[in-house]
Amino acid sequence: MGSGQVTDSSAPFDFRGKHVAVAGLGVSGVPAAKVLHGLGARVTVVNDGDDERARTQAAELETLGVTVRLGDGATLPEGTELIVTAPGWKPDKPLFTAAHEAGVPVWGDVELAWRLRDRDGRKAAPWLAVTGTNGKTTTVQMLASILRAAGLRTAAVGNIGVSLLDAVTGDEEYDVLAVELSSYQLHWAPSPRAHSAAVLNLAPDHLDWHGSMEAYAADKGRIYEGNRVACVYNVADKATEDLVRAADVEEGCRAVGFTLGSPAPSQLGVVEGLLVDRAFVEDRHRNAQELAEVSDVNPPAPHNIANALAAAALARSFGVSAAAVRDGLRAFTPDAHRIAHVADVDGVAYVDDSKATNTHATEASLAAYESIVWIAGGLAKGATFDELVAGAAKRLRGAVLIGADRALIREALARHAPEVPVVDLDRTDTGAMLQAVQEAQRLARPGDTVLLAPACASMDMFTNYNKRGDAFAQAVRELGA
Template identity: 50%
Template structure:
């Protein structure tokens, strides 16, 4: 039986005749398979990791109606045997982390089987009879996505909207769509992986916050990475928002095929021109979402509503969040109220200790050079803890820009060579520490044990008024499960140090 995928554009469409292969049984893949089972589709799930956690997830999915779950490397070497899928696969829905060159996805493309991501699927089932349909605003960028998404959520909620940040931010978008009461607004944070597989969504507003080298191994180069990010502007309805300080984002807007009537809105941390949000003195102002923008501006918030002091990158993030929700009618008073109630995310330029007149800062969320740039710009002098999985990134510009702030560099992670080479080229006088494991029984892969040695070393070389900054500028998965675990290992190692030196009050 031939299935017309173009007819599957609401929850109430007939999904029961669809045969779907879901790749991945993590948070995203589980939510996709669970939703498809509820819709009555025939579902098979595959994942290369045969772990206890995945086996438990597989058992749960089978209970709710998933036809088959295959785990282990043999399950991901290509498309499954046709006998296991009823003779056909109508569509593959892939989890974001699966690279396009994965053998399963390559085989699907060769067989002309459509491949969707979870966001494409979510867009198709967003409408359901008898339930309110949420508006979408969408954001992406190399850095700052989660901060902007959660800021926008706080602003929208201050307006009284049922709003939630979803997607790459943590809550699977399909979980939000299945929420019984529905939402007024979904703030959809999108990674470049998710954008790669999108075919058609229509957000009310969209923004690319910034662009820097990241995930080049996944995308096969910076042009492909940039092209994936640019897809967020396609079919935007009200406001295509760009970073005025990064011309590439403006070019993306200019080249995007948006809905008739959509406006280009700029963000600047300087004085805004018409159709921009920006800064006047210590105020965040809006010259975009008002009728008389030629001669007037709305005051949205004060710097003190963000923090004291308010770092430049946080001012930008607040302006981006404000632009997204202003596009859907959130009032200036709610922008300010949302910023005042906003709780910053953990592991992002977070002061975690201050003793012996040395400040210790956790920026484990600095997973690439662009993210770490903001952290290095905030302190001076710095003992910088860096390294991990570089993902093909270059560190020359980062080191060149901040060389005068660096007192010493302690390297962790497996991919140290790119940072070492950049330091040797641009900051040859800065000491680099790589051989610091006093306990030779500690395995390098034991991130927590390594972090304890790193923290002890930083304590020995730190002087009053120094800042010890964990901002690795690299991914964490070589030594840690994720950046959260890396940041927690840092703070736990500091707590152990305080106990060891019998610091008063600990």
């Protein structure tokens, strides 16, 4: 509903004098409004909120001559010929219903960036694109590190904090872009055609936005449409291969798998502690190319090795050497709160994976350690935990539960790991983290890992997962003081 999208991206779009509505302020809306205004469009920004931040952003845009309507994101401005929406706006919003009925196309900021990428006579940088339920940001950052190690001008952009629109319209020229795309962004972007793309994994997420798992997967699968060289998929996740099979790609584009096992031809995988390539080599049925050692991946947890293989596959599709893959992985430093080792205290490792805000990410985190005292809980977002707990039960030394929906995890532990001691902290204040870490220390034995991998969102107790991870790290430091 509400797309009405123009899909002929080969045709230039002249914005001069066009009435364009930008739906939503924020990290994508403000840059979009500025770019469109600079191209001569008559821009009206509509925004649901009318808080202090929105008023500050509105004042900045109004000085440029952009019209801003705060507190009214539902009404289609009169004369609108195109809507450019923030990716998070749901397709069933009344604004898009009205646009659909009026025949007005709706683009996301990624669609706009694609349409503008080769303006002003510059050669457009090809896109190496990544999506998936988990691991997108890490994989894109690894990919950018590998591309830089190969001497290429690149940037990690998209759903990663760096605006793709700024990258394609700015003064800096790139040889290639490492692009992270969310399911929201892909929904509103029918036209982009990547050089190569990867879907890392698929698990239920954002179903309230997409409406169903099928719709969510279909939007993820858009990343493969029109790929020129390689569609990279996860051998362990058949749904990603199914999306490759369903994609309409350019002739000669190949399906390339990545696996934590020994790779078959046209795959990258792991052999005796080495990352190896049997896809981008001569005579891939007989030959393999060593790319790096597993120890070159930081941290060398299984899911992160999978991220590294996906990044390597995309880089190799672009002609990057094996040495650059190794050097780029060695140079890569993961962001905070992603399976980050905080400290060792009395022979126990304390690891912060606050970014594990859903069960799929937490499953990968739990699989990285043999004996775990698990700190979990928060806002479940409709998730269930039986499968997660059943799969990790043998690894659990104990569990400490915090947050609003901790009872759901406690009940799953009672069903599937009744022998595991559980501490249920009946509090949701920020100080609960210190108590949680102290209880975890009491349960842990030398050689164990105390792992913050909440499987839940943080907003019941903390502003975001970063603040939750910071509170965990501070509590650990107090243990060792």
